Amino acid sequence: MIYLSLFPSFFSLLLSRSLCAQVGNYKRAVKRFDDGHRLCNDLMGCLQERAKIEKAYGDQLTAWSKRWRQLIEKGPQYGSVERAWLAVMTEAEKVSELHQDVKNNLLNEDVEKVKNWQKEAYHKQMIGGFKEAKEAEEGFKKAQKPWAKKLKEMEAAKKTYHMACKEERLAAAREANGKTEASVTPDQQKKLHEKVDKCKQDMQKAKEKYEKSLEELSKCTPQYTECMEQVFDQCQQHEVKRLTFLKEALLDIKRHLNLTENQSYVTIYRELERTIQAISTQEDLRWFSNNHGPGMPMNWPVFEEYNPDQAAAPPKKKKPDGAPPTPSTDHVAPPGDRSSVSSYDKNQAYSAEWSDDEQPTTYSGNENGGNRNSFEDDSSTGKGVRVRALYDYDGQEQDELTFKAGDEFTKTEDEDEQGWCRGRLDSGQEGLYPANYVEPI
Numbered sequence: 001m002i003y004l005s006l007f008p009s010f011f012s013l014l015l016s017r018s019l020c021a022q023v024g025n026y027k028r029a030v031k032r033f034d035d036g037h038r039l040c041n042d043l044m045g046c047l048q049e050r051a052k053i054e055k056a057y058g059d060q061l062t063a064w065s066k067r068w069r070q071l072i073e074k075g076p077q078y079g080s081v082e083r084a085w086l087a088v089m090t091e092a093e094k095v096s097e098l099h100q101d102v103k104n105n106l107l108n109e110d111v112e113k114v115k116n117w118q119k120e121a122y123h124k125q126m127i128g129g130f131k132e133a134k135e136a137e138e139g140f141k142k143a144q145k146p147w148a149k150k151l152k153e154m155e156a157a158k159k160t161y162h163m164a165c166k167e168e169r170l171a172a173a174r175e176a177n178g179k180t181e182a183s184v185t186p187d188q189q190k191k192l193h194e195k196v197d198k199c200k201q202d203m204q205k206a207k208e209k210y211e212k213s214l215e216e217l218s219k220c221t222p223q224y225t226e227c228m229e230q231v232f233d234q235c236q237q238h239e240v241k242r243l244t245f246l247k248e249a250l251l252d253i254k255r256h257l258n259l260t261e262n263q264s265y266v267t268i269y270r271e272l273e274r275t276i277q278a279i280s281t282q283e284d285l286r287w288f289s290n291n292h293g294p295g296m297p298m299n300w301p302v303f304e305e306y307n308p309d310q311a312a313a314p315p316k317k318k319k320p321d322g323a324p325p326t327p328s329t330d331h332v333a334p335p336g337d338r339s340s341v342s343s344y345d346k347n348q349a350y351s352a353e354w355s356d357d358e359q360p361t362t363y364s365g366n367e368n369g370g371n372r373n374s375f376e377d378d379s380s381t382g383k384g385v386r387v388r389a390l391y392d393y394d395g396q397e398q399d400e401l402t403f404k405a406g407d408e409f410t411k412t413e414d415e416d417e418q419g420w421c422r423g424r425l426d427s428g429q430e431g432l433y434p435a436n437y438v439e440p441i
Contacts, residue, residue, distance in 0.1 A: 023148045024144075026140040026228070026231075026232075029136065030136050031133075036122070036242050040117070040118040047107070047111050051102075055103045058095075059096070062092070063398075067398055069086060072089070079283060079288070080280050080284055081279055081284060084276045084279050087271070087272050087275040090272075091268055094268045095265075098264060102256055102259070106253070110256065113252070121238075121242065136231060139230075146220060147220055150220055153216075157210040157212075158214075160206045160209070161203070161207050161210040163206075164203035164205075164206040168203045170199075171192070171196040171198075175196050178192045384412040385411045385440060386408060386440070387423070387438040387440055387441060388439055388441050389403045389406060389407045389408075390405060391437050393437050395431065399431050401431040403433070408426075411423045411438070411440075412424050412430070420432045423438075
C-alpha cells in the first residue's frame with residue numbers, strides 16, 4: 001500500500017493496461033481468494049509432513065539410545081568413561097524429547113493457528129466458492145458495467161466506420177475502371193460517381209459516430225478506473241492480512257524448529273560436556289585395580305569341614321521337544337565374533353583370585369590382524385542351509401530377524417549354546433533367530 005501511495009499515476013497506468021484493457025480481466029484478482037485458501041491447506045500439509053519427520057527422528061534416537069545403552073552397560077567399558085559414554089545416550093533421549101515437542105508444537109499450535117485463521121478469513125458459500133471472492137467479482141462487474149457498455153458501442157461504431165471505408169474504396173475503384181472501359185455508358189458512369197459520393201457521405205457519418213463514441217468512452221474512463229481501483233484496493237487489503245499473518249505464522253514455526261534458541265537444548269550439551277570433562281584416567285585405573293587387579297579382595301583357601309546337609313542344586317529342566325524356544329535376550333556371539341558387545345556380560349564369572357599365572361584370553365580384535373571392529377557383527381557370506389519357519393517371530397533387537405511361519409531363508413551358522421542361530425533372509429538382511437522356530441528344507 002505504501003508503493004500505491006507513492007506512485008499513483010504509475011499504478012493507474014498498470015491498472016489501465018491490465019484490468020481496463022479487456023472486460024473481465026479482473027479474474028486473476030478474484031482468483032487470489034481461492035488461491036489464498038488453498039495455500040493455507042498447503043502450509044498445513046507441509047507442517048504435518050515435517051511433524052512426521054520430527055517424530056520419526058525422535059523415535060529413532062530413542063531406539064538407538066536404548067539399544068546402545070544396553071550394549072554399553074554390558075560391555076567392558078567402566079568407570080568415568082562409561083558414565084560419559086552413557087551421557088551420549090542420555091543426550092539422545094533428551095534431544096528426542098525436544099523433537100517430540102517440536103512435533104507437538106507444529107501440530108497443536110502452528111497447524112491449528114493456520115486452520116483457525118483460514119476459517120475466519122474465508123467464508124464458504126452454500127453454492128460453492130467464497131463470500132469474499134463473490135463480493136470482489138460483483139464489485140468489479142459493477143464498476144466495469146457502464147464502461148463495458150460504452151466500449152461495446154465504440155467497437156460497433158468502429159466496425160461500421162471500417163466497413164464504410166471499405167465500401168468507399170470499392171466504389172472509387174469501380175468508377176476508375178468505368179472511365180477506362182468503352183463499354184460503360186455515360187449514365188452508368190454517372191451512377192458510379194453518385195455511388196462514390198454516397199459512400200463518402202456514409203463513411204464521414206460513420207467516422208463522426210465512431211469519434212463521438214470514442215470520446216464518450218474516454219470521458220467515463222477516469223471514473224471507471226477509479227471504481228476499479230477501489231475494488232482492487234479492497235482485494236489488496238485482504239491480501240495484506242494474509243501475507244502479514246503468514247509472516248507471523250512462519251516466525252512461530254521458525255521459533256519451534258530452531259532448537260538452538262531453546263534453553264533446554266543448550267543445557268543438554270552443557271551437561272554432556274561436563275560429564276565428558278569429568279573423565280578421570282587415574283580414578284578408572286584405580287577402580288579396575290581394586291576390582292580386577294592386585295587390589296581386589298582375595299579369597300584365600302581355608303580348611304572347610306564336610307557338611308552332609310549341603311545338597312547339590314537340582315539340574316535345570318529341559319524344554320519339551322517341538323515347543324518354540326524362549327532364548328536368552330543376551331545373545332551369545334556366533335563363531336568368529338566372540339568379542340561382540342551384545343554377548344559381553346559384566347557379571348560373568350571371573351577367577352576369585354588375581355594371578356599372573358592365568359593364561360590370557362585371546363583378544364578377538366587381533367584375530368584378523370587387529371583391524372576388525374569389536375562392535376560390528378560378522379556376517380557370513382557362505383551359502384549355508386535353507387530352512388523353513390515353523391512359527392511367526394518378531395525380532396526384539398536390531399540384530400534379530402523377523403519372519404512369518406512358512407517363510408524360507410538361509411541358515412548361515414549353527415545353533416549356539418543358548419538356542420540361537422544366525423541366518424540371512426532372501427532380502428539380504430542377516431541376524432539371529434531362535435533355532436527351534438525353523439526346520440531344514
